[in-house]
Amino acid sequence: MKRKLSVVSLSFVLILLIATLAGCSTGQEKTANIQEEALNSKKENQVVNLYTDRHYDTDEKLYELFTEETGIKVNVVKGKSDELIERLAREGKDTEADLLITADAGRLHRAKTKDLLQPVTSNTLTNNIPTNLRDKDNEWFGLTVRGRIIVYSKDRVDPSELSTYEDLVNPKWKGKILVRSSSNIYNQSLLASFIAIDGEEKAKQWAKGIVENMARDPQGNDRAQATAVVAGEGDIAIMNTYYIGKMLNSSNPEEVKVAKNVGIFFPNQDTTGTHINVSGVGLTKYAKNKENAIKFMEFLSSPKAQEQFAQANYEYPANPSVEPSDLLKSWGEFKPQNINLSKLGEFNQKAVEIFNEVGWK
Amino acid sequence: MLRIRDLKFNFNIWSVLSFIFISLIVLPNLNILINILNHPNENWNHIKEYLLKDYIFNSVILVIFTGIFTILIGVSLSWIISVYDFPFRRFFKWGLVLPLAIPPYIAAYTYNGLLNYTGVIQSFLRNNFHIRVNQKYFDVMSAQGAVFIFTMFLFPYVYIITKSFFEKQSASLIENGRVLGRSSLEIFLYVALPISRTAIVGGVSLVILEVLNDYGVVKYFGIPTFSTAIFKTWFAMGDIDSAIRLSASLMFMIFCILTLEKFLRGRKQFSYTTSKVRPISRIELKGSKKILAFTFCFSIFSLGFIIPTLQLIHWSLLTYRKILNTKFLTMISNSLIIALLSSGIIIILAVIIANNCRISKGPLSKIYSKIIVMGYSIPGAVIAIAVIVFFVALDNKLYWLYRMINDTSSKLVLSTSIVMLIFAYVIRFLAIGYNSIESGFEKVGKKFFEASRTLGMNITETFFKVDFKMIRHAILGGFLLVFVDILKELPLTLILRPFNFNTLATKSFEYANDEMIHEAAVSSLIIIIISVILIYFFYKIGDKEAT
Numbered sequence A: 001m002k003r004k005l006s007v008v009s010l011s012f013v014l015i016l017l018i019a020t021l022a023g024c025s026t027g028q029e030k031t032a033n034i035q036e037e038a039l040n041s042k043k044e045n046q047v048v049n050l051y052t053d054r055h056y057d058t059d060e061k062l063y064e065l066f067t068e069e070t071g072i073k074v075n076v077v078k079g080k081s082d083e084l085i086e087r088l089a090r091e092g093k094d095t096e097a098d099l100l101i102t103a104d105a106g107r108l109h110r111a112k113t114k115d116l117l118q119p120v121t122s123n124t125l126t127n128n129i130p131t132n133l134r135d136k137d138n139e140w141f142g143l144t145v146r147g148r149i150i151v152y153s154k155d156r157v158d159p160s161e162l163s164t165y166e167d168l169v170n171p172k173w174k175g176k177i178l179v180r181s182s183s184n185i186y187n188q189s190l191l192a193s194f195i196a197i198d199g200e201e202k203a204k205q206w207a208k209g210i211v212e213n214m215a216r217d218p219q220g221n222d223r224a225q226a227t228a229v230v231a232g233e234g235d236i237a238i239m240n241t242y243y244i245g246k247m248l249n250s251s252n253p254e255e256v257k258v259a260k261n262v263g264i265f266f267p268n269q270d271t272t273g274t275h276i277n278v279s280g281v282g283l284t285k286y287a288k289n290k291e292n293a294i295k296f297m298e299f300l301s302s303p304k305a306q307e308q309f310a311q312a313n314y315e316y317p318a319n320p321s322v323e324p325s326d327l328l329k330s331w332g333e334f335k336p337q338n339i340n341l342s343k344l345g346e347f348n349q350k351a352v353e354i355f356n357e358v359g360w361k
Numbered sequence B: 001m002l003r004i005r006d007l008k009f010n011f012n013i014w015s016v017l018s019f020i021f022i023s024l025i026v027l028p029n030l031n032i033l034i035n036i037l038n039h040p041n042e043n044w045n046h047i048k049e050y051l052l053k054d055y056i057f058n059s060v061i062l063v064i065f066t067g068i069f070t071i072l073i074g075v076s077l078s079w080i081i082s083v084y085d086f087p088f089r090r091f092f093k094w095g096l097v098l099p100l101a102i103p104p105y106i107a108a109y110t111y112n113g114l115l116n117y118t119g120v121i122q123s124f125l126r127n128n129f130h131i132r133v134n135q136k137y138f139d140v141m142s143a144q145g146a147v148f149i150f151t152m153f154l155f156p157y158v159y160i161i162t163k164s165f166f167e168k169q170s171a172s173l174i175e176n177g178r179v180l181g182r183s184s185l186e187i188f189l190y191v192a193l194p195i196s197r198t199a200i201v202g203g204v205s206l207v208i209l210e211v212l213n214d215y216g217v218v219k220y221f222g223i224p225t226f227s228t229a230i231f232k233t234w235f236a237m238g239d240i241d242s243a244i245r246l247s248a249s250l251m252f253m254i255f256c257i258l259t260l261e262k263f264l265r266g267r268k269q270f271s272y273t274t275s276k277v278r279p280i281s282r283i284e285l286k287g288s289k290k291i292l293a294f295t296f297c298f299s300i301f302s303l304g305f306i307i308p309t310l311q312l313i314h315w316s317l318l319t320y321r322k323i324l325n326t327k328f329l330t331m332i333s334n335s336l337i338i339a340l341l342s343s344g345i346i347i348i349l350a351v352i353i354a355n356n357c358r359i360s361k362g363p364l365s366k367i368y369s370k371i372i373v374m375g376y377s378i379p380g381a382v383i384a385i386a387v388i389v390f391f392v393a394l395d396n397k398l399y400w401l402y403r404m405i406n407d408t409s410s411k412l413v414l415s416t417s418i419v420m421l422i423f424a425y426v427i428r429f430l431a432i433g434y435n436s437i438e439s440g441f442e443k444v445g446k447k448f449f450e451a452s453r454t455l456g457m458n459i460t461e462t463f464f465k466v467d468f469k470m471i472r473h474a475i476l477g478g479f480l481l482v483f484v485d486i487l488k489e490l491p492l493t494l495i496l497r498p499f500n501f502n503t504l505a506t507k508s509f510e511y512a513n514d515e516m517i518h519e520a521a522v523s524s525l526i527i528i529i530i531s532v533i534l535i536y537f538f539y540k541i542g543d544k545e546a547t
Helices: A002-040 A057-070 A081-094 A105-113 A123-128 A185-198 A200-213 A222-231 A241-248 A253-260 A290-301 A303-311 A326-330 A342-346 A348-358 B002-035 B042-050 B052-083 B089-095 B104-115 B120-129 B143-169 B171-179 B184-195 B197-213 B216-221 B226-236 B240-265 B287-323 B326-359 B363-377 B380-405 B418-444 B447-454 B459-470 B472-488 B491-496 B504-513 B517-546
Strands: A046-052 A072-078 A099-103 A140-153 A236-240 A262-265 A276-284
Touching: A046 A081, A046 A290, A057 A072, A057 A290, A057 A303, A072 A290, A081 A099, A081 A105, A081 B226, A099 A105, A099 A290, A105 A140, A105 A185, A105 A276, A105 A342, A105 A348, A123 A290, A140 A185, A140 A222, A140 A241, A140 A290, A140 A303, A185 A200, A185 A236, A185 A342, A185 A348, A200 A348, A222 A236, A222 A241, A222 A253, A222 A262, A236 A241, A241 A253, A241 A262, A241 A326, A253 A262, A276 A290, A290 A303, A342 A348, A348 B042, B002 B240, B002 B326, B002 B363, B002 B380, B002 B418, B002 B459, B042 B052, B042 B226, B042 B240, B052 B089, B052 B143, B052 B184, B052 B197, B052 B226, B052 B240, B052 B287, B089 B287, B104 B120, B104 B143, B104 B216, B104 B287, B104 B504, B104 B517, B143 B197, B143 B216, B143 B287, B171 B184, B184 B197, B197 B226, B197 B240, B216 B226, B216 B504, B226 B240, B226 B380, B226 B491, B240 B380, B287 B517, B326 B363, B326 B418, B326 B459, B326 B472, B326 B504, B326 B517, B363 B418, B380 B418, B380 B491, B418 B459, B418 B472, B418 B491, B447 B459, B459 B472, B472 B504, B472 B517, B491 B504, B504 B517
Parallel strands: A046 A072, A046 A099
Antiparallel strands: A099 A276, A140 A236, A140 A262, A140 A276
């Protein structure tokens, strides 16, 4: 009898273990269940489920405003953009996500080519978002705009020496250019835009020229490039506009100083325009709350949401009827590249290959 | 008759369970190996032509230099601590283990934040003395910097193993050397080093496995190595086939290293037949030598523990008001619960398998322990791929069952839950728990077990009434080690966690990668504090055992 008991107790321990495990898994799915229940009692609890790589507190206020106006609750799942896309792909038809919000048109295009998005027909959206800032099949829409610009040392560089991206391969900049690694999507999209405008061969020559002029092997992120300019490691850096905004508002006073000590230059104003990119939103292919999702997309493109949505990350609103923040206005207006941003995605693979071939680390 | 049948049944429970667990560990990894037989795609050719060389070069450089420096620091410290007496020796003896409480990725961003242009050292010099330093000397975000970080925070592996070897095994040989009139340096070079070779190689191979497993440091510093390449190919290029191929190449490298380790250890085992452990009689240092020994230990301890901890405390004070909220508390409890749960499961599995291996000594048990140890050598990036592929397939197979339980069930139940993460932890950390419990069983021997069996208790009863009580220190020790490792773990947690599931480790890393190092400090500091406390307890247990 005793012997049996111990067998029983051992199995009991095991069962307990499995039960705990199962308990944990259901704990994680609780939100999913809540969402399903919400689906079942549609009229009472309307929801829209969001996969996003944004993490700003001000966004939550926008979500609350949307819920207030429409009664639709916004469920948010945050993650890194590449992981979110991979996750969407893996979940396939079973995904809970209705919308994908992510930075960079290249990534949105990747989601599209992986067949994770679907076209949206909405006059509000097509009116609010200019043609070049959205997918040609309306599978994704840009919401906020950033430029990839040149910053320079106010001490050592006279802005009149600066003109275009193409000029950066000029030997006079040898050992002076700072730029981050080519594994970063912002650089990939920048090169993709050159492929779209000037063709593959010229783009490759440009990348090669930049590698030859680099002040150091690429390291660190965009902010690190501006810091390196002020530290004297190089004279000019390529970086996104919103990082200047972030540095100006940093909790580290030294970083604020850095941002104040670099000049901002929008290249190619007399030629093809400054490279821009967007963070945007797409409706997932297997969205379960399609109507709510489209309502939410329209809301985000509307004037009242655009201002706050763009300001959270020091970006330009995609809706042309909305004015950018005072800080951005202080940098002056600029002429952007005039290509459809889908191209950034189409030429992404090619851009990555060119970077590897010319040895841009 | 009845008794014999019962005996067989009980015997089977332990061995059947062991077999099931081991198969579960092997299956996903086999899955990966099979994939190598597929034809490589176009992207792989591109990777091979332009990138693979860099990945191999960087990984090899990091491994070689970290290996050399950890041996230099680890062995010299363990020698000084073991044979000399000087002020604070007792403190340094366990204090020098503490760098292990700081995960290398946290050390990496702390040191960068400390040394870079906007960091405290440079701004102090600049703002007070108008000194502008050459950035090159303050740049840690490079291969050299990574070697520095790995060395300072991984050398304790070499230190711990070599020190315990010196303390336990070498007393008579070293004293013979002294009697024969050799200087300390000569004894070190001609006696201590050769006999401790096995221990050193054992310690440094742990360091190498950690370096190859690392994702946080190399990702933050932007050094392309295998582990970052696997994640990049998988997520950014969306090419899981090539990611698997990279994993296979990495596994091949690790296999070579493990073979090399076996070869280096050779067949020479300098262990003694007597089990009596006699401590070395220590020489008291005087004058400048005393100061030198203290300074050396203190500098290493400062670089590996005091400096980064002080910097983190400073940053925490700047940001804790912004950081500490209910979400942060959930995160702490997430970290603790998952570490507790996973360590518990790992220890239970380790006990079951170790007990089975001890009772039925056969070829199968040997294979079991080999497989378990292999698990620890597989880098997180590889385990992550293996586990995801395995669980998605499993979910597809189990879909009918989910449907039976719940009509509206989605297909991906296990692979979107925490089960997948715990499973991955088990593969990676079972070896740590297992080693601890196995050595516990070895110390106890089989005498008591056999006596109990002769007196008519079956295996299970014997385990709970006799063995368990005798190995409880080993169980607790193993549990603590696994717990600390899981608390610090990064790549697996980062990739396999369910959505909206943050731990202290993932949050620290995310903040740091968004260049919000000040905000990353609080969570990092909590990891370090918990680890220090647990490591301290672990050593208390060790001391109790020894006396």
